Amino acid sequence: MDETRIQDRSGAGEPSIAELGERPPTHERAIKGGVHTKRIHDSGVKHVSGAARYVDDEPELPGTLQIYIAMSEKAHARIVSLDVSKVRDVPGVACVLTANDIPGQNDYSPVFGDDPIFPQTSGPEALVQYVGQPIFAVAAETIDLARRAAKLAIVEYEELPAAITIEQALAAAGEAGHDLLDPHEMRIGDVDAALEGAPHRVLGRVAVGGQDHFYLEGQIAYSIPLEDGDVLVRSSTQHPSEVQHNVAKMLGVPDHAVTVEVRRMGGGFGGKESQPALFAAVTALAAVKTGRPVKCRLDRDDDMEMTGKRHEVTINYAVGFSGNGRIAAGDFSHLVRCGYSRDLSAAIADRAMFHADNAYSLPAARILSRRLKTHTVSNTAFRGFGGPQGMVGIERVMDRIAFETGIDPLDVRKVNLYPSFDSDRAPGVTPYHMPVTDSIIAELVEELEVTSGYRARREAIRQFNAQSPVLKKGLALTPVKFGISFTTSHLNQAGALVHVYKDGSVHLNHGGTEMGQGLFVKVAQVVAEEFQIDIEKVKITATTTAKVPNTSATAASSGSDLNGMAAQAAARTIKNRLIDYACGRYHVPEEQVVFAANRVLIGNEEKRFADLVGEAYLARISLSSTGFYATPDIHYDRESASGQPFYYFAYGAACSEVVIDMLTGEYKLLRADILHDCGTSLNPAIDRGQIEGGFIQGMGWLTMEELWWDDKGRLKTHAPSTYKIPTANDRPDDLRIAIWEKGENRSDTIYRSKAVGEPPFMLAISVFSALTDAVIAAGDGKAFPDLDAPATPERVLKAVEGVRG
Amino acid sequence: MNVTLSINGRYHTLDIDPRTSLLDACRDHLALTGSKKGCDHGQCGACTMLVNGRRINSCLTLAVMHENDTITTVEGLGTAENLHPMQAAFVEHDGYQCGYCTPGQIVSAVGMLGEIGDGWPSHVTKDIKTGTELSGDEIRERMSGNLCRCSAYPNIVDAIETAAGKTKEPA
Numbered sequence: 001m002d003e004t005r006i007q008d009r010s011g012a013g014e015p016s017i018a019e020l021g022e023r024p025p026t027h028e029r030a031i032k033g034g035v036h037t038k039r040i041h042d043s044g045v046k047h048v049s050g051a052a053r054y055v056d057d058e059p060e061l062p063g064t065l066q067i068y069i070a071m072s073e074k075a076h077a078r079i080v081s082l083d084v085s086k087v088r089d090v091p092g093v094a095c096v097l098t099a100n101d102i103p104g105q106n107d108y109s110p111v112f113g114d115d116p117i118f119p120q121t122s123g124p125e126a127l128v129q130y131v132g133q134p135i136f137a138v139a140a141e142t143i144d145l146a147r148r149a150a151k152l153a154i155v156e157y158e159e160l161p162a163a164i165t166i167e168q169a170l171a172a173a174g175e176a177g178h179d180l181l182d183p184h185e186m187r188i189g190d191v192d193a194a195l196e197g198a199p200h201r202v203l204g205r206v207a208v209g210g211q212d213h214f215y216l217e218g219q220i221a222y223s224i225p226l227e228d229g230d231v232l233v234r235s236s237t238q239h240p241s242e243v244q245h246n247v248a249k250m251l252g253v254p255d256h257a258v259t260v261e262v263r264r265m266g267g268g269f270g271g272k273e274s275q276p277a278l279f280a281a282v283t284a285l286a287a288v289k290t291g292r293p294v295k296c297r298l299d300r301d302d303d304m305e306m307t308g309k310r311h312e313v314t315i316n317y318a319v320g321f322s323g324n325g326r327i328a329a330g331d332f333s334h335l336v337r338c339g340y341s342r343d344l345s346a347a348i349a350d351r352a353m354f355h356a357d358n359a360y361s362l363p364a365a366r367i368l369s370r371r372l373k374t375h376t377v378s379n380t381a382f383r384g385f386g387g388p389q390g391m392v393g394i395e396r397v398m399d400r401i402a403f404e405t406g407i408d409p410l411d412v413r414k415v416n417l418y419p420s421f422d423s424d425r426a427p428g429v430t431p432y433h434m435p436v437t438d439s440i441i442a443e444l445v446e447e448l449e450v451t452s453g454y455r456a457r458r459e460a461i462r463q464f465n466a467q468s469p470v471l472k473k474g475l476a477l478t479p480v481k482f483g484i485s486f487t488t489s490h491l492n493q494a495g496a497l498v499h500v501y502k503d504g505s506v507h508l509n510h511g512g513t514e515m516g517q518g519l520f521v522k523v524a525q526v527v528a529e530e531f532q533i534d535i536e537k538v539k540i541t542a543t544t545t546a547k548v549p550n551t552s553a554t555a556a557s558s559g560s561d562l563n564g565m566a567a568q569a570a571a572r573t574i575k576n577r578l579i580d581y582a583c584g585r586y587h588v589p590e591e592q593v594v595f596a597a598n599r600v601l602i603g604n605e606e607k608r609f610a611d612l613v614g615e616a617y618l619a620r621i622s623l624s625s626t627g628f629y630a631t632p633d634i635h636y637d638r639e640s641a642s643g644q645p646f647y648y649f650a651y652g653a654a655c656s657e658v659v660i661d662m663l664t665g666e667y668k669l670l671r672a673d674i675l676h677d678c679g680t681s682l683n684p685a686i687d688r689g690q691i692e693g694g695f696i697q698g699m700g701w702l703t704m705e706e707l708w709w710d711d712k713g714r715l716k717t718h719a720p721s722t723y724k725i726p727t728a729n730d731r732p733d734d735l736r737i738a739i740w741e742k743g744e745n746r747s748d749t750i751y752r753s754k755a756v757g758e759p760p761f762m763l764a765i766s767v768f769s770a771l772t773d774a775v776i777a778a779g780d781g782k783a784f785p786d787l788d789a790p791a792t793p794e795r796v797l798k799a800v801e802g803v804r805g
Numbered sequence: 806m807n808v809t810l811s812i813n814g815r816y817h818t819l820d821i822d823p824r825t826s827l828l829d830a831c832r833d834h835l836a837l838t839g840s841k842k843g844c845d846h847g848q849c850g851a852c853t854m855l856v857n858g859r860r861i862n863s864c865l866t867l868a869v870m871h872e873n874d875t876i877t878t879v880e881g882l883g884t885a886e887n888l889h890p891m892q893a894a895f896v897e898h899d900g901y902q903c904g905y906c907t908p909g910q911i912v913s914a915v916g917m918l919g920e921i922g923d924g925w926p927s928h929v930t931k932d933i934k935t936g937t938e939l940s941g942d943e944i945r946e947r948m949s950g951n952l953c954r955c956s957a958y959p960n961i962v963d964a965i966e967t968a969a970g971k972t973k974e975p976a
Binding site: 040041043044045046047048049050051052053054056057059213214215216217218264265266267268269299300515516517518685686689692693694695696697700719720721725726727728729730731733735737 | 832836837838839840841842843844845846848849851878879880882883884885888892893895896899900901902903904905906907908911941942944945946948949950951952953954955956957958959960961962
């Protein structure tokens, strides 16, 4: 970094402007790390050298206490008595926390106020509702001591009937007379008449399992007590503002008394949106009570038992269609397993409905969603936020129609796609009455069909299957259309804070959080581009509620869209001040002040960016600004289930080929071809990583990741020994990924890029459909398989046996 | 009890509970926080270290068992200013996203190449008599004990191939 000539009280008197410009500007053609370049992740070198610090890597302050959270052993029970006196007596235990210790609200929920930090110890709210629910916490000198002391507690339960499965939840809802959340319905056209009038009709059901986030860095929070009873919390969270608010409301203090900071997470995937508030609250409470720093770092098994997961959903469908596979009407019902509390389930179940059409124009549709209560952990956000479950429903319908009509599944899909934005046909309208005016899916699918060699491979697979008695191959090409924006409209806002220091270096802060997705580097690229300075001059800093307030979660794929725009606005404000200064000082019109690579052209002069900044400082120009962005043109009326909830759609398609072993049910993904639309990508290297990672994570969800509870509601798959996520060996041998070169966002997003965090996850539905295709082949095309997700080898084997009669 | 460990070329004498894992000894007592605690069960690989050149899940071994061993953590492979070829290859290929598994992946990859070099067979080795050849299949099989939830696997495998001298252009 250049040294500045400007020193306060240097004794050298006022520096003159002439002194500043003693070095001439350099003449690079372009800055390093501008937008649209394959810039590496800003933490790359720190990642590989072990220097990147996560919450658990920060040096602990002297006197730091460690927290162990004791969990319920019952799925649904009244707490008759809770005796923690023996726990308190253990030497080295600093405090034991129960509901009675909470000065403010005993709740860490994001919306509905129904997630107690600890259950009450007596009365009607002395209730546990899932195995793993926190009951009390122990803060001690070491985690080992805290864990051992907690075992001395005596908890007396009176067990109550528990609903664990969706079937039990339906029965319990029937008895109670209501669901956990009210049902919601979307409707377009006259579904009953269209179903009645359609030449063909089928009914079916597909069950889709949940998914554990398995972020490699588990949940963690570290609270440091400050003066005035304030607290600083380092939290591994996607949502610092919500953690701040939940800690404050628990302590009974204003939000301004709590600061939440996060530099980076070791993975989030949605699991660090609403969940981290619990651990932040428990550590903050202990910190305030003891006056000592407090850490809570969950053990992996405890994390998997205690925290929410992707929603399991069962989808029933009835669909009417014509002989060429064109759908006349689709009737879907979603049975959503929410767990014990509401959490974000309303918005998640809504998003499943918003994606029940995927990329297909349905002339008539009805989507009914029921949100059911089970006595299991409260399910929560996970990459795709319900969208993937919704899409599996309609993709199953496509495979089913293909089976019934004998038409190739790709042709069934193609005949139903939303018309292209530039076609002669009127835009299709979604079941929530939003015209799809930016569809490129038909062209994208067409291109992937060619580049993946779909038709030739279909024929080769037909021949292979005809002569292969045990191994059967399957092929599927499926599209993705994913709506971008928080469907809760007010969340679509973001703030940023940019400082330019007098040496020309830049400090960047915004409300988005870094969980590995490359948000920080993308936003830094935007700021570098705006000022036309090399990206090394832009310092990326930890997200903190003290710099940018009232932020939304880094979620819904919106990070770059929202924070990129906010940071650009902040940078533009400062840049405009610099332009105004230069115009006044050098008597040139505005258009003659041009920011080029690391320099500024002012009329016939040019100077280094740092020198113009130095001059502006001496001229007492403010070099710091906030920036703000609110997504325009979005609205949604939940009463009528209609509106424009999304600013735009992201598109993609994938073609997967699998082979199954009919004797064991084992299978392998042989090849996957992906074509994905990132608009005009801000950073093709980062986006490619999101596409690959999303696809493989989605494949894990639909094939191998199985959550299994016993009839007592105990999760038995609570460690990597029993819960299998994809390994290096599970990626397909032949994986061909391309970013769609023609991509350009029709909406006015940051440099016309498109969000990329979630959409590629759903490309993995092609693997599920390819497995379905292979199972159909195993039955010689005589029967359609009831294959549910995850399609584990056991389920594939069962499906094979089913189609072979 | 007292234990003296040789880590990254330096001797450290620690007074620790004999039940302290090698991982906790490094993280909690020596400020070597590069190795991560992902599962603490030896199932995710984030804590991988080299002990006498062989990779080991440092969460599953006690520090006191390694008095006379040579231990290498990710910090000992290279620094930001002077990266080990494996670290440099991971940067070149974006072999990470969130970075939490990365130190374990890199240390594991260095150890794994040593195993192939020494002719250790794996599950996918076609003929154990003729020795082991470095291939994508071998790398994927041998690296399957290092989980990456971001699924940066394609780039991880490319990076390892590059570091092993099988040049591959970054995608």
